[in-house]
Amino acid sequence: MAIPLKKTLRGRWIAGTRKVRELAMVARALANTSHPVLAQIVPARFCNLSCGYCNEYDKVSEPVPLEEMYRRIDHLGRLGTAMIGISGGEPLTHPHLDEIIRRMRGTGAIAGMITNGYLLNVERIQRLNAAGLDHMQISIDNLEPDEVSKKSLKVLDKKLEMLAQYAEFHVNINSVVGGGFKNPNDALVIGRRALALGFETTIGIIHDGSGQLKPLKEDEARVYYEMTNRKKTNYSRFDDFQAAIAEGQPNDWRCRAGSRYLYVCENGLVHYCSQQRGYPGTPIAEYTTRDVKREFLTGKSCAPHCTIGCVHKISYIDHWRAPQKRIVSPGCPGPQEATPELVQIQTGG
DSSP states (O other): OOGGGGSSSSHHHHHHHHHHHHHHHHHHHHHOOOOEEEEEEEEEEEEEEOOOTTSOSSSSSOOHHHHHHHHHHHHHHHHHHHHHEEEESSSGTTTHHHHHHHHHHTTTTTEEEEETTTTHHHHHHHHHHHTTTEEEEEOOSSOOSSSOOOHHHHHHHHHHHHHHHHOOOOOEEEEEEEESOHHHHHHHHHHHHHHHTTTTEEEEEEOOSSSOOOOOOHHHHHHHHHTTTTTOGGGGOOOOOOHHHHTOOOOOOOOOOOOTEEEEEETTESSTTTTTTTSSEEEEGGGGGGHHHHHHHBBBBTTBBBBOOOHHHHHGTTTTTOOOOOOTTTOOOOOOOSOOTOOOOOOOO
């Protein structure tokens, strides 16, 4: 077998320069709180799969036109966004994904994507290399496809081997526990396979339809702790918040959604996250540094039982500063009676 591309001289150089850019991103984030650190943007809500626990896709939407994606990415660049991640739906269904990634890199941002991996092949991986993709995450839910999820190791293992051989970008394999998956031990097998192929591996706890806590059962918690006790690298260092979730306990933290983290939906609106659409609900074209600064200080009532890992991890950068207070965001309900220091967010179905 040929040497994997990431282990060639070119691959090592790409990894080294990516690490330098990441360190510069962290330094800038620590020095200044007036810009987003991570924005997730949706170029296609359509997905080729229909996972039972997911509410972030449909089967009818057309991809966002390329020129509109350019405009939205440029607005993220205007805000000084450090990392832009593509999510969905399934990003690989967008016909102009390579051009979108190039535009993201053109803003100076680190470019990432979350994919189910089904549409990957050698040619597609090489195109992603050429476009300048920095990071890819694939979530694998079980060993065998079932009615809950088709994202199984059985189906995706050959895709992982292709990535190990041809990808020049960083790859993280995320396994999950909770949410009705039949065998929690599947996560251990998936994690070990990912490490054997040279990938990073993380574990997530499946949330309900509004991103809220669903405590783990005893066997699920055992698997979770076995996974989290492994050697930690990169972003997996920041998953300690899940320990409280595994035990059914709230987290005391400062959610910086709408500020350090933005979720830009297929309609071009900024939301706190994929599970809290409507807050603040402002078009990205109209979002300003003033909005970023306001939301930095805005407490969210859904935060204590939130399981949205990307928001937790990005917010961790600022966990030590700027206590949050009540500031009502555009689109949020009016004056709050029960807990006046927080923006009240509906989390019901």
